[in-house]
Amino acid sequence: MQFGLDPQYPVRIDKEVLAHLQVHLIVDNYGTHKTPAIKSWLTKHPRFEPHFTPTGSSWINQVERWFGYLAHQMIRRGAHKNIQALGADIRAWVKDWNEAPKPFIWTKTAEEILDSLARFRRRISGAGH
Incomplete structure (x- = not known):
């Protein structure tokens, strides 16, 4: 909230x-x-x-990712007749998630992230903006 x-x-x-x-x-x-x-x-x-x-900080991205997961797993895939049904479905999904929560863990090393940034920079250099 x-x-x-x-x-x-x-x-x-x-x-x-x-x-x-x-x-x-x-x-x-x-x-x-x-x-x-x-x-x-x-x-x-x-x-x-x-x-x-x-x-x-970037750790807030983990919280945002959880909400993205909620949106992808439940909201976009669901059919909700009204706001009350959507709210009930979200509460049910959160309750289910909390029974077996899965932590979000960074899986890339600093080197992998920096390499990815370097590739991105090479790709956009000379893109005209």
Whole structure:
């Protein structure tokens, strides 16, 4: 969920997630998450633990990849009659995923990534832009 869209999301999550569970929030490193109001709310709700993405980091790509996997595996392949059906299907898919989660692991070495970049640069050099 994106807190930026609705300020009631943290309140809703606090009510809906079992009280004994810790809630880990992955948030961007933008300054709004560090305002006095947000810091105060987090202090009053210690089970919420924010994890700020490092500036310019690429590990957030792993989170984006998971959402891409969700979109590819379920949303694009499914037929949903309405928003409620789509929401129910997404929740079912996430529940199924969480029963046997699969971590995303970088499989390329730094050398392989740099070689790939070099090939890309050679391919686009002289492309006229």
